[in-house]
Amino acid sequence: MDQxxxxxxxxxxxxxxxxxxxxxxxxxxxxxxxxxxxxxxxxTLFNSIVGHHxxxxxxxxxxxKEISSLTIPQIARLGMLRTFQQxxxxxxxxxxxxxxxxxxxxxxxxxxxxxxxxxxxxxxDELLAFVGLYxxxxxxxxxxxxxxxxxxxxxxxxxxxxxxLLLDEPTAGxxxxxxxxxxxxxRQVNEEKGITxxxxxxxxxxxxxxxxxxxxxxxxxMLADGKPDDIQxxxxxxxxxLGN
Amino acid sequence: MITNNKQNMLIWIGLAISAVVPLLxxxxxxVLTYIWVMIILALTWDMxxxxxxxxxxxxxxxxxxxxxxxxVVQRDMFSSGLDRFERVSExxxxxxxxxxxxxxxxxxxxxxxxxxxxxVILGSGILGMRxxxxxxxxxxxxxxxxxxxxxxxxxxxxxxxxxxIYPGELAxxxxxxxxxxxxxxxxxxxxxxxxxxxxQFGLALNAIRDNENKAESMGIHTTQYKIAGWSIAAxxxxxxxxxxxNVIGFIDPVEIAFSGPTFGVWMIVxxxxxxxxxxxxxxxxxxxxxxxKETFWTYLLGWDKVALGLLIVIIVVYFPKGVLGYxxxxxxxxxxxxxxxxxx
Ligand SMILES: Nc1ncnc2c1ncn2[C@@H]1O[C@H](COP(=O)(O)OP(=O)(O)O)[C@@H](O)[C@H]1O
Ligand SMILES: [Mg+2]
Numbered sequence: 001m002d003q004x005x006x007x008x009x010x011x012x013x014x015x016x017x018x019x020x021x022x023x024x025x026x027x028x029x030x031x032x033x034x035x036x037x038x039x040x041x042x043x044t045l046f047n048s049i050v051g052h053h054x055x056x057x058x059x060x061x062x063x064x065k066e067i068s069s070l071t072i073p074q075i076a077r078l079g080m081l082r083t084f085q086q087x088x089x090x091x092x093x094x095x096x097x098x099x100x101x102x103x104x105x106x107x108x109x110x111x112x113x114x115x116x117x118x119x120x121x122x123x124x125d126e127l128l129a130f131v132g133l134y135x136x137x138x139x140x141x142x143x144x145x146x147x148x149x150x151x152x153x154x155x156x157x158x159x160x161x162x163x164x165l166l167l168d169e170p171t172a173g174x175x176x177x178x179x180x181x182x183x184x185x186x187r188q189v190n191e192e193k194g195i196t197x198x199x200x201x202x203x204x205x206x207x208x209x210x211x212x213x214x215x216x217x218x219x220x221x222m223l224a225d226g227k228p229d230d231i232q233x234x235x236x237x238x239x240x241x242l243g244n
Numbered sequence: 245m246i247t248n249n250k251q252n253m254l255i256w257i258g259l260a261i262s263a264v265v266p267l268l269x270x271x272x273x274x275v276l277t278y279i280w281v282m283i284i285l286a287l288t289w290d291m292x293x294x295x296x297x298x299x300x301x302x303x304x305x306x307x308x309x310x311x312x313x314x315x316v317v318q319r320d321m322f323s324s325g326l327d328r329f330e331r332v333s334e335x336x337x338x339x340x341x342x343x344x345x346x347x348x349x350x351x352x353x354x355x356x357x358x359x360x361x362x363x364v365i366l367g368s369g370i371l372g373m374r375x376x377x378x379x380x381x382x383x384x385x386x387x388x389x390x391x392x393x394x395x396x397x398x399x400x401x402x403x404x405x406x407x408x409i410y411p412g413e414l415a416x417x418x419x420x421x422x423x424x425x426x427x428x429x430x431x432x433x434x435x436x437x438x439x440x441x442x443x444q445f446g447l448a449l450n451a452i453r454d455n456e457n458k459a460e461s462m463g464i465h466t467t468q469y470k471i472a473g474w475s476i477a478a479x480x481x482x483x484x485x486x487x488x489x490n491v492i493g494f495i496d497p498v499e500i501a502f503s504g505p506t507f508g509v510w511m512i513v514x515x516x517x518x519x520x521x522x523x524x525x526x527x528x529x530x531x532x533x534x535x536x537k538e539t540f541w542t543y544l545l546g547w548d549k550v551a552l553g554l555l556i557v558i559i560v561v562y563f564p565k566g567v568l569g570y571x572x573x574x575x576x577x578x579x580x581x582x583x584x585x586x587x588x
Contacts, residue, residue, distance in 0.1 A: 017557070049460065052461075072460045072461050072463075073460055073463045073464060073465050073466075076460075076461060076462060076463030077463045081461070081462065081463075082461060084458075084461075088455055088461070089455065089458065090450065090451050090454035090455050090458065090459075091454050091455070092450070092453070092454050093447070093450055093454060097447055097450075099448060100444075101444075101447045101448060101450075101459075101462075101464075102449045102462055104463075105444045105448060105464070106464075106465065111444070112443065112444050112445045113439065113440060113443045113444070113445050114443055114444065115442060115443055115444070116447075133502070156462070157462075160462065162461065173466075207386055210281035213547060
């Protein structure tokens with residue numbers, strides 16, 4: 001079944017057409033990639049999907065439900081979360097606090113004036129260990145390196161037990177020695193927790209390795225899509241990356 | 245980090261002293277009462293201003309509303325209604341002890357409830373806006389409220405109101421009663437707020453402060469948390485307002501109830517001076533600023549406002565993170581120097 005279904009979405013910023021007639025489908029439990037040169041509209045597409053801004057036209061279905069008029073928190077609560085290209089963490093809070101507040105606090109709002117439950121704290125420790133930040137757990141998130149912040153942001157998203165994760169360039173700015181570990185974890189999350197992944201990635205090697213299906217954006221329109229091998233050999237894709 | 249237990253011990257020692265001080269220094273009892281008032285003002289301002297980073301210039305609204313609503317309930321609850329030919333601002337109600345305290349309690353609670361309702365309505369309108377836009381929207385709140393109050397005859401219009409006379413037959417003087425009442429209320433506020441800041445709710449407020457976009461994208465209904473935080477502040481601030489109206493005995497819409505240049509500014513300066521976004525900062529700031537103000541007033545007649553203004557400038561320039569923030573940074577610096585030496 002298609003978990004996410006984007007149908008001919010248009011989005012312009014003033015005169016700049018960032019997305020035009022963009023469609024894609026993400027089947028449940030799969031890893032799908034999005035590639036494209038800088039400024040081709042990849043982040044804009046993510047922003048449209050998660051409700052960051054209204055779209056100009058088109059439809060976005062999540063589990064069969066039209067979501068293009070919902071707000072960010074509403075969509076997040078349906079189980080779709082995104083991470084940012086530039087890290088977004090709570091800088092003046094410790095890693096543990098960043099994780100705690102990423103638990104579903106509204107689920108038991110009657111306990112909202114209590115400290116976090118033991119279950120939440122256990123999950124925090126487990127996920128921080130999973131991304132390799134357990135030893136840094138009492139540091140302020142703002143004091144972590146950029147790559148560590150990306151790992152933290154990824155772990156924070158997992159606290160919400162999402163069914164689909166939208167990752168915006170998860171390896172950009174990450175120390176090359178950490179990238180392989182990160183890819184392993186993405187795959188592990190997909191296989192073990194069954195979380196669908198939609199990944200924007202600039203690093204060709206990474207995405208060819210990770211994704212089962214790849215979409216390529218160029219100048220705001222969908223240029224091509226297919227299996228990694230097909231995309232790699234597609235002349236239009238090669239031109240988009242190498243050409244003007 | 246100092247644990248809650250250690251903190252609590254210090255608090256109890258401080259409170260034991262506070263409880264006997266008015267007996268030792270009876271002439272200063274009103275000044276000391278105001279220190280408790282200031283602590284409440286600074287603590288409530290910090291709920292939004294420090295914990296979420298949303299600067300409000302309009303919290304004085306809740307203070308004045310609590311003051312007026314309570315005064316009206318106290319005036320009308322046990323009296324047979326207004327004499328139409330009397331000037332409202334001159335009505336002085338005489339109540340016996342039980343009437344006095346019952347109407348005070350009911351009035352205070354009513355004031356707090358009205359303030360919360362206002363906070364929810366106003367907050368729904370303007371707390372959806374980000375940072376500075378919200379701050380700008382709150383700029384006129386106090387002034388607008390003063391204008392409106394000045395036009396309502398039922399509450400004495402521009403001439404204000406008089407709160408009921410404290411019953412004379414009691415052993416406990418009015419000054420002592422309000423001193424201990426405010427002391428108790430400040431303590432309750434402090435412990436409740438500390439509990440809130442250590443809870444899930446408190447962390448949600450901090451998440452909004454650090455990165456509101458992220459909080460939203462993680463499914464936190466940020467506007468609702470901001471409104472809830474503002475409402476809690478309004479509740480406690482209105483209670484303080486109700487009490488202050490009775491301490492002064494007279495309510496003026498511009499000079500007292502909705503007095504932006506005094507209470508309205510002080511609550512902000514105190515929180516920032518002590519260290520906003522912390523539980524102890526506002527307490528410290530309130531004690532320092534109010535003591536300074538009283539000292540200036542006593543020794544620098546006429547120049548007290550200048551001295552206070554100078555103090556505020558010094559704070560903003562040299563202690564932008566407040567006294568607590570300043571010492572925290574010094575400590576971190578010396579810690580990192582020490583650890584470097586240790587490694588060497
Ligand atoms: N908030 C914005 N306001 C105006 N223009 C924007 C905004 N965000 C993106 N754009 C423009 O939209 C186009 C697509 O940007 P983006 O989606 O960030 O590309 P990518 O993520 O593929 O690098 C670019 O031309 C960019 O300048
Ligand atoms: Mg981008």
